[in-house]
Amino acid sequence: MLNALEVVTTVVVGVMVGVEFSVAFVINRILDALPGDSGQLGRAHGGRMLGAVMPVWYITSLVLVAVCAIAGWHRPGTGLLVTAAALLILSVIMSILLLVPINNRSKTWTPENRPEDWKEQANRWDRYHYVRVAVLVAAFAVLVAALT
Numbered sequence: 001m002l003n004a005l006e007v008v009t010t011v012v013v014g015v016m017v018g019v020e021f022s023v024a025f026v027i028n029r030i031l032d033a034l035p036g037d038s039g040q041l042g043r044a045h046g047g048r049m050l051g052a053v054m055p056v057w058y059i060t061s062l063v064l065v066a067v068c069a070i071a072g073w074h075r076p077g078t079g080l081l082v083t084a085a086a087l088l089i090l091s092v093i094m095s096i097l098l099l100v101p102i103n104n105r106s107k108t109w110t111p112e113n114r115p116e117d118w119k120e121q122a123n124r125w126d127r128y129h130y131v132r133v134a135v136l137v138a139a140f141a142v143l144v145a146a147l148t
Helices: 002-033 038-071 078-106 118-147
Strands: none
Touching: 002 038, 002 118, 038 078, 038 118, 078 118
Protein backbone atom coordinates (compact mmCIF):
# COMPACT_ATOMS: atom_id res chain seq x y z
CA MET A 1 0.00 0.00 0.00
CA LEU A 2 2.85 2.37 0.83
CA ASN A 3 4.37 1.73 -2.60
CA ALA A 4 1.10 2.72 -4.30
CA LEU A 5 0.97 5.92 -2.21
CA GLU A 6 4.54 6.74 -3.22
CA VAL A 7 3.76 6.22 -6.91
CA VAL A 8 0.62 8.39 -6.73
CA THR A 9 2.55 11.08 -4.84
CA THR A 10 5.37 11.06 -7.38
CA VAL A 11 2.96 11.33 -10.31
CA VAL A 12 0.81 14.09 -8.75
CA VAL A 13 3.81 16.20 -7.71
CA GLY A 14 5.72 15.48 -10.92
CA VAL A 15 2.87 16.48 -13.20
CA MET A 16 2.28 19.66 -11.16
CA VAL A 17 5.95 20.59 -11.46
CA GLY A 18 5.80 19.86 -15.19
CA VAL A 19 2.80 22.14 -15.65
CA GLU A 20 4.46 24.98 -13.75
CA PHE A 21 7.71 24.46 -15.69
CA SER A 22 5.77 24.52 -18.93
CA VAL A 23 3.98 27.74 -17.97
CA ALA A 24 7.32 29.40 -17.20
CA PHE A 25 9.35 28.24 -20.16
CA VAL A 26 6.84 27.41 -22.90
CA ILE A 27 3.32 28.79 -22.54
CA ASN A 28 4.20 32.32 -21.45
CA ARG A 29 6.87 32.60 -24.15
CA ILE A 30 4.27 31.57 -26.75
CA LEU A 31 1.73 34.04 -25.37
CA ASP A 32 4.31 36.85 -25.33
CA ALA A 33 5.02 36.25 -29.03
CA LEU A 34 1.38 36.55 -30.12
CA PRO A 35 0.35 39.69 -31.98
CA GLY A 36 -1.66 42.52 -30.50
CA ASP A 37 -3.57 41.91 -27.31
CA SER A 38 -3.76 38.14 -27.77
CA GLY A 39 -0.94 37.39 -25.35
CA GLN A 40 -2.42 39.49 -22.56
CA LEU A 41 -5.84 37.93 -23.10
CA GLY A 42 -4.26 34.46 -23.05
CA ARG A 43 -2.44 35.22 -19.80
CA ALA A 44 -5.70 36.44 -18.23
CA HIS A 45 -7.49 33.27 -19.29
CA GLY A 46 -4.62 31.11 -18.03
CA GLY A 47 -4.68 33.01 -14.75
CA ARG A 48 -8.37 32.26 -14.32
CA MET A 49 -8.08 28.60 -15.32
CA LEU A 50 -4.88 27.68 -13.48
CA GLY A 51 -5.72 30.02 -10.60
CA ALA A 52 -8.73 27.80 -9.90
CA VAL A 53 -6.89 24.47 -10.20
CA MET A 54 -3.41 25.04 -8.81
CA PRO A 55 -4.30 25.78 -5.16
CA VAL A 56 -5.97 22.38 -4.89
CA TRP A 57 -3.05 20.73 -6.68
CA TYR A 58 -0.44 22.38 -4.45
CA ILE A 59 -2.23 21.42 -1.23
CA THR A 60 -2.91 17.88 -2.48
CA SER A 61 0.78 17.49 -3.34
CA LEU A 62 1.83 18.72 0.08
CA VAL A 63 -0.64 16.43 1.85
CA LEU A 64 0.51 13.41 -0.17
CA VAL A 65 4.16 14.07 0.67
CA ALA A 66 3.28 14.52 4.35
CA VAL A 67 1.29 11.27 4.35
CA CYS A 68 4.24 9.46 2.72
CA ALA A 69 6.55 10.81 5.43
CA ILE A 70 4.20 9.77 8.23
CA ALA A 71 3.36 6.37 6.74
CA GLY A 72 7.00 5.58 6.07
CA TRP A 73 8.47 7.22 9.17
CA HIS A 74 10.46 4.08 9.94
CA ARG A 75 11.99 3.88 6.45
CA PRO A 76 15.16 5.54 5.14
CA GLY A 77 14.51 8.79 3.29
CA THR A 78 12.03 10.26 5.77
CA GLY A 79 14.26 13.28 6.31
CA LEU A 80 14.26 13.91 2.57
CA LEU A 81 10.45 13.66 2.52
CA VAL A 82 10.27 16.26 5.27
CA THR A 83 12.62 18.45 3.21
CA ALA A 84 10.41 18.01 0.12
CA ALA A 85 7.37 18.97 2.21
CA ALA A 86 9.19 22.05 3.52
CA LEU A 87 10.02 23.12 -0.04
CA LEU A 88 6.38 22.62 -1.05
CA ILE A 89 5.32 24.75 1.93
CA LEU A 90 7.76 27.42 0.76
CA SER A 91 6.19 27.31 -2.73
CA VAL A 92 2.71 27.75 -1.22
CA ILE A 93 3.89 30.71 0.89
CA MET A 94 5.56 32.26 -2.17
CA SER A 95 2.37 31.76 -4.14
CA ILE A 96 0.15 33.38 -1.53
CA LEU A 97 2.44 36.32 -0.80
CA LEU A 98 3.94 37.07 -4.22
CA LEU A 99 2.15 35.45 -7.15
CA VAL A 100 -1.54 35.24 -6.23
CA PRO A 101 -1.97 39.01 -5.67
CA ILE A 102 -0.64 39.72 -9.17
CA ASN A 103 -2.65 36.86 -10.67
CA ASN A 104 -5.86 38.05 -9.00
CA ARG A 105 -5.45 41.42 -10.66
CA SER A 106 -4.25 40.22 -14.07
CA LYS A 107 -6.92 37.57 -14.57
CA THR A 108 -9.54 40.32 -14.85
CA TRP A 109 -7.64 42.47 -17.33
CA THR A 110 -8.82 43.15 -20.82
CA PRO A 111 -7.26 45.53 -23.34
CA GLU A 112 -9.87 48.07 -22.23
CA ASN A 113 -9.29 47.95 -18.46
CA ARG A 114 -5.69 46.86 -17.92
CA PRO A 115 -3.39 49.26 -16.07
CA GLU A 116 -0.60 51.06 -17.86
CA ASP A 117 2.01 49.01 -16.00
CA TRP A 118 0.45 45.65 -16.88
CA LYS A 119 3.60 44.46 -18.67
CA GLU A 120 5.77 45.28 -15.66
CA GLN A 121 3.37 43.38 -13.41
CA ALA A 122 3.39 40.40 -15.79
CA ASN A 123 7.20 40.47 -15.85
CA ARG A 124 7.29 40.60 -12.04
CA TRP A 125 4.95 37.58 -11.91
CA ASP A 126 7.25 35.77 -14.34
CA ARG A 127 10.34 36.46 -12.20
CA TYR A 128 8.61 35.21 -9.04
CA HIS A 129 7.34 32.21 -10.95
CA TYR A 130 10.86 31.28 -12.11
CA VAL A 131 11.97 31.17 -8.47
CA ARG A 132 8.89 29.15 -7.52
CA VAL A 133 9.60 26.69 -10.34
CA ALA A 134 13.16 26.26 -9.05
CA VAL A 135 11.78 25.52 -5.57
CA LEU A 136 9.28 23.04 -7.04
CA VAL A 137 11.94 21.28 -9.12
CA ALA A 138 14.09 20.98 -6.00
CA ALA A 139 11.13 19.61 -4.03
CA PHE A 140 10.45 17.05 -6.73
CA ALA A 141 14.11 16.01 -6.96
CA VAL A 142 14.28 15.56 -3.19
CA LEU A 143 10.99 13.64 -3.23
CA VAL A 144 12.27 11.24 -5.89
CA ALA A 145 15.57 10.82 -4.05
CA ALA A 146 13.63 9.98 -0.88
CA LEU A 147 11.51 7.36 -2.58
CA THR A 148 14.25 5.56 -4.51
